[in-house]
Amino acid sequence: xxxxxxxxxxxxxxxxxxxxxxxxxxxxxxxxxxxxxxxxxxxxxxxxxxxxxxxxxxxxxxxxxxxxxxxxxxxxxxxxxxxxxxxxxxxxxxxxxxxxxxxxxxxx
Amino acid sequence: xxxxxxxxxxxxxxxxxxxxxxxxxxxxxxxxxxxxxxxxxxxxxxxxxxxxxxxxxxxxxxxxxxxxxxxxxxxxxxxxxxxxxxxxxxxxxxxxxxxxxxxxxxxxxxxxxx
Numbered sequence: 001x002x003x004x005x006x007x008x009x010x011x012x013x014x015x016x017x018x019x020x021x022x023x024x025x026x027x028x029x030x031x032x033x034x035x036x037x038x039x040x041x042x043x044x045x046x047x048x049x050x051x052x053x054x055x056x057x058x059x060x061x062x063x064x065x066x067x068x069x070x071x072x073x074x075x076x077x078x079x080x081x082x083x084x085x086x087x088x089x090x091x092x093x094x095x096x097x098x099x100x101x102x103x104x105x106x107x108x
Numbered sequence: 109x110x111x112x113x114x115x116x117x118x119x120x121x122x123x124x125x126x127x128x129x130x131x132x133x134x135x136x137x138x139x140x141x142x143x144x145x146x147x148x149x150x151x152x153x154x155x156x157x158x159x160x161x162x163x164x165x166x167x168x169x170x171x172x173x174x175x176x177x178x179x180x181x182x183x184x185x186x187x188x189x190x191x192x193x194x195x196x197x198x199x200x201x202x203x204x205x206x207x208x209x210x211x212x213x214x215x216x217x218x219x220x221x222x
Binding site: 033035040041042043044045048086088093094095096097098100101 | 145164198216
């Protein structure tokens with residue numbers, strides 16, 4: 001079955017709006033990470049969040065490991081937030097398994 | 109600290125050729141992992157190296173191989189290239205890997221096979 005599932009697949013926002021991206025992960029996956037892929041393809045680390053809540057500026061993330069989900073919050077979105085957001089978790093073999101991503105487009 | 113570096117950044121090859129990609133991890137990181145990203149399959153794990161040994165392997169054919177040197181730098185080789193090997197190849201490093209530590213990614217090598 002699907003080990004890491006992200007929703008929504010696409011999201012269009014007006015600049016200044018807030019958004020929540022969701023990541024569901026199976027029992028065999030742990031130690032979640034969130035990434036932002038920039039237009040040039042590089043994956044930028046946002047959060048390493050096996051559990052709990054972390055905040056970094058306008059971004060925050062919460063992982064509820066017991067319920068197998070993680071949320072990424074983006075507040076007061078800016079056009080530079082556009083791109084693809086990935087969550088990924090480690091399976092029991094130590095491999096990082098990625099979701100299919102959420103493509104975010106922030107319009108001015 | 110310098111981040112993960114990958115060379116070359118772009119590459120165009122012909123079917124049947126082979127290619128070698130290089131990755132230098134963050135200083136002090138001993139684990140290097142490789143991933144392939146394509147529009148159809150997304151991001152897929154290729155393999156992980158730690159202390160010059162392959163510790164994990166994904167579901168890719170034997171044409172995909174790699175190695176790690178004593179300074180933790182890693183190379184990935186693809187032999188007998190196929191059109192379907194066109195992809196963004198990303199490498200990542202972490203302190204010791206094995207699923208317990210955050211991974212940091214390089215800028216990627218974009219390979220086009222014609």
